[in-house]
Amino acid sequence: MIKAPENFIDTAGVRQVFAEAREGRRDFIRSAFAAAAGVATAGMARAATPGDGDPAILELPEHSRGLGQPVVTDGYGKPSKWEANVQRRQSPGLTQTRQASVSFAPLQSLFGIVTPSGLHFERHHQGWWDIDPSRHRLMVNGLVKTPRVFTMDEIMRLPSVSRFHFIECGANTGMEWGNVAVPTCQYTHGMLSCSEFTGVPLITLLELAGADLNKGRFVLAEGADGSSMTRTIPMSLVRSGEVLVAYGQNGEMLRPENGYPLRLVVPGVQGVSWVKYLRRLELGDQPWGTKDEAVHYVDLLPDGTHRQYTSIQECKSVVTTPSGGQVLLDKGFYSISGLAWSGRGKVKRVDVSVDGGRNWRTARLQDPVMSKCLTRFNIDWVWDGKPAIIQSRAMDDTGYVQPSLRQLREVRGTRSIYHNNAVQSWLVQESGEVKNVQVS
Numbered sequence: 185m186i187k188a189p190e191n192f193i194d195t196a197g198v199r200q201v202f203a204e205a206r207e208g209r210r211d212f213i214r215s216a217f218a219a220a221a222g223v224a225t226a227g228m229a230r231a232a233t234p235g236d237g238d239p240a241i242l243e244l245p246e247h248s249r250g251l252g253q254p255v256v257t258d259g260y261g262k263p264s265k266w267e268a269n270v271q272r273r274q275s276p277g278l279t280q281t282r283q284a285s286v287s288f289a290p291l292q293s294l295f296g297i298v299t300p301s302g303l304h305f306e307r308h309h310q311g312w313w314d315i316d317p318s319r320h321r322l323m324v325n326g327l328v329k330t331p332r333v334f335t336m337d338e339i340m341r342l343p344s345v346s347r348f349h350f351i352e353c354g355a356n357t358g359m360e361w362g363n364v365a366v367p368t369c370q371y372t373h374g375m376l377s378c379s380e381f382t383g384v385p386l387i388t389l390l391e392l393a394g395a396d397l398n399k400g401r402f403v404l405a406e407g408a409d410g411s412s413m414t415r416t417i418p419m420s421l422v423r424s425g426e427v428l429v430a431y432g433q434n435g436e437m438l439r440p441e442n443g444y445p446l447r448l449v450v451p452g453v454q455g456v457s458w459v460k461y462l463r464r465l466e467l468g469d470q471p472w473g474t475k476d477e478a479v480h481y482v483d484l485l486p487d488g489t490h491r492q493y494t495s496i497q498e499c500k501s502v503v504t505t506p507s508g509g510q511v512l513l514d515k516g517f518y519s520i521s522g523l524a525w526s527g528r529g530k531v532k533r534v535d536v537s538v539d540g541g542r543n544w545r546t547a548r549l550q551d552p553v554m555s556k557c558l559t560r561f562n563i564d565w566v567w568d569g570k571p572a573i574i575q576s577r578a579m580d581d582t583g584y585v586q587p588s589l590r591q592l593r594e595v596r597g598t599r600s601i602y603h604n605n606a607v608q609s610w611l612v613q614e615s616g617e618v619k620n621v622q623v624s
């Protein structure tokens with residue numbers, strides 16, 4: 185914990201004010217702050233600090249005097265209209281067609297570890313569908329005694345499990361390979377989300393079909409959309425019971441954009457293997473080398489060769505507050521907060537630097553800390569108003585430490601798209617504006 189300077193407690197109280205220049209939920213705090221500041225200069229109030237004597241509390245507003253709205257029962261509940269800025273967004277630099285589209289989750293506006301389903305990022309290789317669950321089928325074939333075709337009802341009758349896991353697209357943070365610093369953490373890291381998924385362990389369905397668990401070493405998963413999304417899932421992951429054939433997300437059915445009514449959940453593995461609109465599972469004895477494994481989702485190395493089947497998302501973290509596009513309104517206290525995750529297990533430790541990596545302090549990890557799940561961290565900081573470079577560096581329970589961009593480039597070169605898990609740097613300028621920068 186940082187010890188606050190002497191005069192800090194007396195005069196200003198604890199300031200925790202962020203605003204975002206262009207988008208995001210904190211604009212309203214900025215306006216509230218500006219209003220309070222206006223009052224202060226008019227000589228009516230004490231220091232212009234949120235929580236420190238805004239006289240408006242003495243006037244009863246309309247909502248404290250009149251009748252509120254009656255319940256609305258026809259339709260799904262929605263967020264406050266004041267939160268309309270908190271949205272998934274498309275990157276101006278990326279394709280936005282029905283053949284290929286992607287939306288990014290607003291990480292800078294979220295708390296805790298769960299991504300609300302309506303803000304979950306999306307990646308469609310062909311576009312999304314809202315499939316009739318009564319007509320959807322899942323076939324299990326290949327090295328099995330009895331090939332089976334399941335209806336949704338049959339799958340949902342089986343014992344289910346619910347688990348929290350992150351999903352990250354392998355291309356997340358891909359733009360940062362090429363020095364093309366995009367402005368906000370929504371665009372640098374927003375192909376990342378975390379939900380409680382509910383479904384049946386894939387191993388259960390294989391056993392029901394009488395799978396040959398000696399010969400069967402790889403499962404092919406196939407989606408029902410026109411993208412021919414097919415991915416090889418190693419049985420080493422399936423045997424542990426971790427891989428789920430899921431229909432639930434955050435307590436309700438999956439959203440259409442996220443694969444309704446059925447998707448594969450492959451904890452720790454890059455998003456592309458989480459096949460949506462799942463319709464077929466085939467057990468085989470070798471990897472399939474499908475188009476999404478041979479042409480795409482391979483990593484070009486400095487010696488000209490390609491890495492294939494590098495599916496696990498290595499340990500990574502990002503500071504979400506303060507982050508690119510936000511504005512610090514004044515010097516003083518801030519709680520630096522962010523997300524850490526590892527495709528290999530639990531996050532063990534997160535260190536944070538405010539001087540571009542010269543000095544590091546260990547952040548607090550917020551409970552719960554779960555395997556292959558987002559972990560929230562935070563650390564106290566008193567900003568002295570001078571330029572500061574904020575970074576976070578995570579370590580997982582295998583002892584693996586998130587690399588700096590320089591360390592990553594030494595091994596991987598600069599021509600990659602996928603699997604960039606380097607330390608992210610945010611520059612806080614004297615003006616308070618926060619910018620994405622690359623520190624070598």
Ligand SMILES: Nc1nc2c(c(=O)[nH]1)N[C@H]1C(S)=C(S)[C@@H](COP(=O)(O)O)O[C@H]1N2
Pocket residue numbers: 304305306307308309310311352353354406407408409411413441442443454455456457458459460461462
């Ligand atoms: N059937 C199908 N499954 C798919 C895709 C797709 O286009 N079609 N996209 C994949 C990719 S590349 C990612 S990153 C994740 C994205 O999941 P989401 O859209 O639920 O965030 O789904 C994967 N599964």
Ligand SMILES: [Mo]
Pocket residue numbers: 307353354355455456
């Ligand atoms: Mo992806």
